[in-house]
Amino acid sequence: MYRDIDYLVSLLKELQALPKETEWVEFKSNQSDPNAIGEYISALSNSAVLCGKTSAYLVWGIEDDTHKLIGTNFKISTSKKGAEDLEPWLSRLLNPRIDFQVYEFQYDGLDFVILEIPRASNVPTKFSGQEYIRVGSHKKPLKDYPEKERALWRAFENVAFEEEVAKSDLEKSEVLSLLDYTAYYELLNLRLPTNLDMVIENLIADHFVQRQDNGRYSITNLGGILFAKNLSLFPTLHRKAVRVIQYSGKNKLNPVREQIGGKGYAIGYEGLINFIDSMTPTEEIIEKGIRRSIKHFPELAIREVVANALIHQDFRISGTGPTIEIYSDRMEITNPGKPLMSTERLLDSPPQSRNERLASFMRRIGICEERGSGIDKIVFAAESEHLPAPTITVNSEHTVVTLYKFKPLKEMERHEKLHACYMHASLKYVSKDYLTNSSLKERFGVTDSPTISRIIKDAVENGKIKPLDPNTAPRYMKYIPYWA
Known part of the structure; x- marks a missing residue:
């Protein structure tokens, strides 16, 4: 990695100004023992993790005790271990092979060398099969300090993409x-x-x-x-931009419009929602003899499901980002990563976030809620417009939430009716209420009690819901989801 002289001089002065016994920096004058250098690389790389640093430094040309700039006669570029150049020899004995950088430069008439060492990632950095750590200003075998070894492994688990x-x-x-x-x-x-x-x-x-x-x-x-x-x-974020694609039919054969977002999520969210809304058709339906206009997909549901896709994606999955695909009969919102809980229990499970700081800030600006109510709102929005219940499917690396346009109850497939019944029971239960024949009629926007009774009976027989009290008279029966 190229560093200009201004950067190197600035870095040299910042390191010089550090207090003594900094565990992620070591100063040397003319230390040239190859094995000692390799051990320092291991120790500093591992200590950088515990100190919360992205890099550690081994510097030649600064006096250890006084931090005075004294220069050095040592050069890595001309040093050898036996017949092998020192730099590739060091790299070969490091495991994993971390990408350390060597900078040799002059300042104020003196020669300096800075070895920039990346922090260990996932596992401790070893040199010649041995792990080292800094204890104060001293380099020690990591195995002799089990408390530091435990802290190091905990730190590996806690490094967030954010x-x-x-x-x-x-x-x-x-x-x-x-x-x-x-x-x-x-x-x-x-x-x-x-x-x-x-x-x-x-x-x-x-x-x-x-x-x-x-x-x-x-x-x-x-x-x-x-x-x-x-x-x-x-470079690490450009593939995380949101793609919106509109198709003319029910499959991907005829894309008619596509846009890839260029802004960060916080500043681009409202524009994204407006763009999706502009591609969402409106149609007229007749219910109970009354004509009314509805959007294919409610804005509240779109807002919540898009926010969830942005916030809960797995940023560690490379080469892919959130995608919104709009078909003639549905909208599919896909994000990288699997949910942190069962899709069957998203309505009642405590909130969990893969990206805690991202979720926290999005809550602060009103885009999402960390209380876990997003899926509740999505289901509620669908029920308010008598739409089929949203579905959540998971494949090897992605989660897909599907919103459906309006479909009369008589045209719904059996599995759609059962899923809608289950989601209605779950939403009622988390709202301290119960599914009844009347509530399910209202949910579907119909008045036909026998049809609703058949759906409830089918849902009970298929283990989706169960009676609150099996001994209650049929007309007063209340139902709860199977897990309640």
């Missing part, structure tokens, strides 16, 4: 040109500071931006995915 860096080595002006910071204040109903340094500090406080060791800044995946003016400028 906290990782999307774009680094930026000046303040570059950060503010890439992120729509004015929208950040508008969405939070806050006054925009006149001091841009305060803007940066607020973005750091919300984990959108990080201050680097060299005094420059990084934009996190969280900051980019929410407030990027152009997601294509972020």
